[in-house]
Amino acid sequence: xxxxxxxxxxxxxxxxxxxxxxxxxxxxxxxxxxxxxxxxxxxxxxxxxxxxxxxxxxxxxxxxxxxxxxxxxxxxxxxxxxxxxxxxxxxxxxxxxxxxxxxxxxxxxxxxxxxxxxxxxxxxxxxxxxxxxxxxxxxxxxxxxxxxxxxxxxxxxxxxxxxxxxxxxxxxxxxxxxxxxxxxxxxxxxxxxxxxxxxxxxxxxxxxxxxxxxxxxxxxxxxxxxxxxxxxxxxxxxxxxxxxxxxxxxxx
Numbered sequence: 001x002x003x004x005x006x007x008x009x010x011x012x013x014x015x016x017x018x019x020x021x022x023x024x025x026x027x028x029x030x031x032x033x034x035x036x037x038x039x040x041x042x043x044x045x046x047x048x049x050x051x052x053x054x055x056x057x058x059x060x061x062x063x064x065x066x067x068x069x070x071x072x073x074x075x076x077x078x079x080x081x082x083x084x085x086x087x088x089x090x091x092x093x094x095x096x097x098x099x100x101x102x103x104x105x106x107x108x109x110x111x112x113x114x115x116x117x118x119x120x121x122x123x124x125x126x127x128x129x130x131x132x133x134x135x136x137x138x139x140x141x142x143x144x145x146x147x148x149x150x151x152x153x154x155x156x157x158x159x160x161x162x163x164x165x166x167x168x169x170x171x172x173x174x175x176x177x178x179x180x181x182x183x184x185x186x187x188x189x190x191x192x193x194x195x196x197x198x199x200x201x202x203x204x205x206x207x208x209x210x211x212x213x214x215x216x217x218x219x220x221x222x223x224x225x226x227x228x229x230x231x232x233x234x235x236x237x238x239x240x241x242x243x244x245x246x247x248x249x250x251x252x
Contacts, residue, residue: 015137015148018189019127025194026124031060031232034123040220049075058232061122063087067234084240091240101243123196123226126187133157142188145197150185158182162205165218178215179206199224 038053057068064087072079082093090104130137130150136157138149150157162180183202190197200223208215236244 013139013141013146015139016131016134018139018146018148018194019131019137022189022194022196023124023127023131026122026127026196029195029229030062031058031228031230031234032123032226033058033228033232034224034226036222036224038220038222040218043217043219044214057083058228058234060232060234065234067236082237084236091243093240101240103243103247123199123224126185126199127196129160130157130185145188145190147186147188149187150182153182153185158203161185161201161203165203165205165220166207175207176210177205178208180204193229195229196226198226
């Protein structure tokens, strides 16, 4: 009985402190790899569409540089593409086209990409957003690491997470959030490094254009895995290197 009691008196895991330690650890990260899967169900009065998105690649965070392979499937068809970008340059490859790597000269699209990247450019971005909701955080050890779970979050936290979805549509898009519900969020951090290994969340957000009266209900599940912190290296394909060299200004 004494052994049982002693075994049950281990150190208490404080979710708030785990998040703070992880945020501090991420300040020293320069690059990492990410794999993200998104399942979405979009519904209006007249339409219902499922969409699956899978993305994997590398990010150099400081300064920003990224390379992704992107696969998506919805009613409109399939997307099989690669994307390379910096803070002011965007290149796109559609594998179903023979055009090769194309520079995207579209400021609005660049804004949308920048808004989307804010979601995962810094994995600790999510930690900071839920830190204030400490009363609804739980932590436990798993084989993968320490899992911090957010359940039944406050309305302020739900609004923050809903705004991420709206921001990904582009800063100029006149969308407003009509309703939002963050069902659950789980973040697993490594025992030793305190860096994030995975993140998953499920949410339902209803949005409406300011100039209309049609609501779109978005139910989505996001799963992301992070790795190779400070050991990742973006390897550009030869065709992309050639395209970049062709657009470089000639030396004077």
